[in-house]
Amino acid sequence: xxxxxxxxxxxxxxxxxxxxxxxxxxxxxxxxxxxxxxxxxxxxxxxxxxxxxxxxxxxxxxxxxxxxxxxxxxxxxxxxxxxxxxxxxxxxxxxxxxxxxxxxxxxxxxxxxxxxxxxxxxxxxxxxxxxxxxxxxxxxxxxxxxxxxxxxxxxxxxxxxxxxxxxxxxxxxxxxxxxxxxxxxxxxxxxxxxxxxxxxxxxxxxxxxxxxxxxxxxxxxxxxxxxxxxxxxxxxxxxxxxxxxxxxxxxxxxxxxxxxxxxxxxxxxxxxxxxxxxxxxxxxxxxxxxxxxxxxxxxxxxxxxxxxxxxxxxxxxxxxxxxxxxxxxxxxxxxxxxxxxxxxxxxxxxxxxxxxxxxxxxxxxxxxxxxxxxxxxxxxxxxxxxxxx
Amino acid sequence: xxxxxxxxxxxxxxxxxxxxxxxxxxxxxxxxxxxxxxxxxxxxxxxxxxxxxxxxxxxxxxxxxxxxxxxxxxxxxxxxxxxxxxxxxxxxxxxxxxxxxxxxxxxxxxxxxxxxxxxxxxxxxxxxxxxxxxxxxxxxxxxxxxxxxxxxxxxxxxxxxxxxxxxxxxxxxxxxxxxxxxxxxxxxxxxxxxxxxxxxxxxxxxxxxxxxxxxxxxxxxxxxxxxxxxxxxxxxxxxxxxxxxxxxxxxxxxxxxxxxxxxxxxxxxxxxxxxxxxxxxxxxxxxxxxxxxxxxxxxxxxxxxxxxxxxxxxxxxxxxxxxxxxxxxxxxxxxxxxxxxxxxxxxxxxxxxxxxxxxxxxxxxxxxxxxxxxxxxxxxxxxxxxxxx
Numbered sequence: 001x002x003x004x005x006x007x008x009x010x011x012x013x014x015x016x017x018x019x020x021x022x023x024x025x026x027x028x029x030x031x032x033x034x035x036x037x038x039x040x041x042x043x044x045x046x047x048x049x050x051x052x053x054x055x056x057x058x059x060x061x062x063x064x065x066x067x068x069x070x071x072x073x074x075x076x077x078x079x080x081x082x083x084x085x086x087x088x089x090x091x092x093x094x095x096x097x098x099x100x101x102x103x104x105x106x107x108x109x110x111x112x113x114x115x116x117x118x119x120x121x122x123x124x125x126x127x128x129x130x131x132x133x134x135x136x137x138x139x140x141x142x143x144x145x146x147x148x149x150x151x152x153x154x155x156x157x158x159x160x161x162x163x164x165x166x167x168x169x170x171x172x173x174x175x176x177x178x179x180x181x182x183x184x185x186x187x188x189x190x191x192x193x194x195x196x197x198x199x200x201x202x203x204x205x206x207x208x209x210x211x212x213x214x215x216x217x218x219x220x221x222x223x224x225x226x227x228x229x230x231x232x233x234x235x236x237x238x239x240x241x242x243x244x245x246x247x248x249x250x251x252x253x254x255x256x257x258x259x260x261x262x263x264x265x266x267x268x269x270x271x272x273x274x275x276x277x278x279x280x281x282x283x284x285x286x287x288x289x290x291x292x293x294x295x296x297x298x299x300x301x302x303x304x305x306x307x308x309x310x311x312x313x314x315x316x317x318x319x320x321x322x323x324x325x326x327x328x329x330x331x332x333x334x335x336x337x338x339x340x341x342x343x344x345x346x347x348x349x350x351x352x353x354x355x356x357x358x359x360x361x362x363x364x365x366x367x368x369x370x371x372x373x374x375x376x377x378x379x380x381x382x383x384x385x386x387x388x389x
Numbered sequence: 390x391x392x393x394x395x396x397x398x399x400x401x402x403x404x405x406x407x408x409x410x411x412x413x414x415x416x417x418x419x420x421x422x423x424x425x426x427x428x429x430x431x432x433x434x435x436x437x438x439x440x441x442x443x444x445x446x447x448x449x450x451x452x453x454x455x456x457x458x459x460x461x462x463x464x465x466x467x468x469x470x471x472x473x474x475x476x477x478x479x480x481x482x483x484x485x486x487x488x489x490x491x492x493x494x495x496x497x498x499x500x501x502x503x504x505x506x507x508x509x510x511x512x513x514x515x516x517x518x519x520x521x522x523x524x525x526x527x528x529x530x531x532x533x534x535x536x537x538x539x540x541x542x543x544x545x546x547x548x549x550x551x552x553x554x555x556x557x558x559x560x561x562x563x564x565x566x567x568x569x570x571x572x573x574x575x576x577x578x579x580x581x582x583x584x585x586x587x588x589x590x591x592x593x594x595x596x597x598x599x600x601x602x603x604x605x606x607x608x609x610x611x612x613x614x615x616x617x618x619x620x621x622x623x624x625x626x627x628x629x630x631x632x633x634x635x636x637x638x639x640x641x642x643x644x645x646x647x648x649x650x651x652x653x654x655x656x657x658x659x660x661x662x663x664x665x666x667x668x669x670x671x672x673x674x675x676x677x678x679x680x681x682x683x684x685x686x687x688x689x690x691x692x693x694x695x696x697x698x699x700x701x702x703x704x705x706x707x708x709x710x711x712x713x714x715x716x717x718x719x720x721x722x723x724x725x726x727x728x729x730x731x732x733x734x735x736x737x738x739x740x741x742x743x744x745x746x747x748x749x750x751x752x753x754x755x756x757x758x759x760x761x762x763x764x765x766x767x768x769x770x771x772x773x774x775x776x777x778x
Binding site: 170355386 | 729752
């Protein structure tokens with residue numbers, strides 16, 4: 001087996017390890033690591049947020065236990081370290097991984113994806129090289145980046161990875177002319193949406209949807225569930241003024257609807273909207289309100305909304321409309337994936353709302369084309385998924 | 390093998406024979422027939438319109454050639470006749486099939502579906518029984534009825550079998566806000582639509598669609614193609630007034646766009662609309678204009694439109710919108726099948742038209758539910774089909 005084939009083989013082990021942290025690394029990325037000596041894996045590690053330690057440190061400690069030597073430093077001088085993401089080089093909740101690697105005596109480090117975090121990008125590899133460590137990068141980089149697509153997107157583009165979901169009738173309506181939308185799609189489809197909600201950091205809707213549909217926006221699954229932050233774009237403060245009458249707010253009194261974050265609901269509104277009474281009513285620990293500049297069209301600046309989310313460590317969101325909110329994400333190029341649940345029923349009505357309203361395009365040639373389209377049956381419905389960027 | 394199993398076996402042969410007439414029996418139904426003696430098929434027949442003869446007569450003649458006897462009548466006295474549709478009992482372009490059966494001496498007749506034609510319904514079997522012939526009916530009746538679903542529908546309900554087709558974006562739009570719709574779906578999808586057009590008797594659209602899109606509505610396939618009659622609902626005579634500028638009319642000068650019927654275009658308009666100059670310009674043989682009463686909403690009475698089509702021998706139509714025309718068919722319960730070609734692109738726009746406009750339903754519970762839904766990939770698009778009635 002050539003060196004590059006060997007590198008791929010061990011990197012694949014590291015990627016498989018990284019996946020074990022799925023759903024447990026937030027807001028950090030998933031990372032896996034193996035330490036290899038003479039073609040044999042000596043140590044394994046992967047990251048979960050609550051354990052603090054980074055994958056590299058866990059793998060190095062694991063390997064050290066297996067090496068029979070009295071020395072603490074330079075124990076692993078015959079080893080190669082494989083890690084799915086560039087090792088960190090700064091102090092955060094932990095010491096820099098680069099320090100641990102240098103201390104262990106490891107002579108070669110193979111890296112898959114580079115870390116887009118501004119505090120790390122390239123720094124880690126530079127430090128390793130300065131200590132005479134041989135560095136190989138970009139081994140199975142694509143796989144590692146897909147693993148942390150939300151994290152990669154968020155840090156490199158200053159916006160979360162954005163999934164837009166809509167539940168429509170076969171004729172493209174998201175509600176009847178009177179606004180009735182419960183339920184267009186089947187129980188099976190709705191269950192899948194709850195699963196999806198549990199996998200993202202936040203679920204985002206516009207103020208109209210909150211006021212019209214009075215939704216919970218929680219992930220309702222059997223057993224314990226990771227709840228997403230419920231994010232409301234409320235430029236005019238209409239939702240804030242009515243918070244006491246809304247299920248969204250009432251629901252946070254129930255412990256199972258609370259997130260593991262310092263807040264459950266995040267309301268983004270324009271500067272000057274009075275927020276004190278709302279925060280007081282629900283408590284700082286449950287409702288967070290942030291000010292975002294508004295544009296000429298009196299809507300919140302979406303660019304600033306998205307930057308704020310990244311700053312708050314929200315790296316992946318599910319946008320659930322309505323039609324105007326969806327359209328503003330689409331027309332500004334801020335949709336990565338589309339999930340359309342299509343129910344085999346017809347609603348009709350020239351005034352019934354659709355999944356994308358706004359102004360829309362003028363010529364068919366300007367249509368937003370989905371890529372890597374897949375489709376499958378979910379109960380009686382059909383789910384069409386595709387990527388936009 | 391029991392008698393009923395034997396009956397099914399031979400009826401299936403008759404159904405397979407009937408299918409050989411597909412596309413060639415119009416306006417008559419497809420019919421297949423076998424004559425059986427001692428478990429052996431003696432004669433076979435199926436109907437094609439241009440040959441005049443009905444399946445029963447062809448099968449009886451075929452059987453008679455194989456029976457060695459000098460007598461002409463009562464030759465088939467040991468035989469059973471299997472036919473997919475109740476034999477006719479009246480003089481049309483041919484003598485009644487019941488006469489031929491009685492003359493042949495056949496002692497048992499097995500029938501699949503009953504003929505809904507008011508001149509035949511039940512009459513055929515009654516006559517056979519009065520001649521002492523043993524009659525069994527309803528063998529594989531469902532299969533035979535599906536074979537001629539358009540004919541069955543048209544004669545039993547006084548309206549054609551109605552397939553509604555729409556080409557939409559993933560977000561349910563049939564055009565952009567400016568009316569651009571060329572092309573939402575792929576070449577592969579459009580080819581399938583042309584195939585479908587060649588299989589129906591007529592393609593129906595509203596006046597708005599003709600004036601906005603200026604369509605041909607022909608079946609454009611390589612090789613020679615059966616053309617459907619192009620039907621326009623033109624209550625106000627707007628299309629008639631502009632006929633000289635419309636591709637629909639211009640296209641009939643080209644021979645390959647002409648139907649095998651006495652006219653290519655059928656315009657339905659209200660009484661009092663001036664039609665003489667249009668007929669004169671295009672010729673009686675190419676354009677037919679019929680008067681239909683209008684309702685209080687100033688629209689043509691759809692019930693009368695559909696009755697007129699059946700009277701003209703148009704038993705199966707493809708409705709191709711736009712949204713208001715589609716909605717009037719849907720809300721009046723006049724859609725049998727829906728074909729939705731969904732392209733994986735997004736158009737957006739609160740004023741962009743959808744496949745079903747009109748007033749629409751009020752509550753989700755009132756939605757029109759599709760049955761027997763199937764879906765498949767057509768090029769990059771997805772075709773969802775289902776039945777409504």
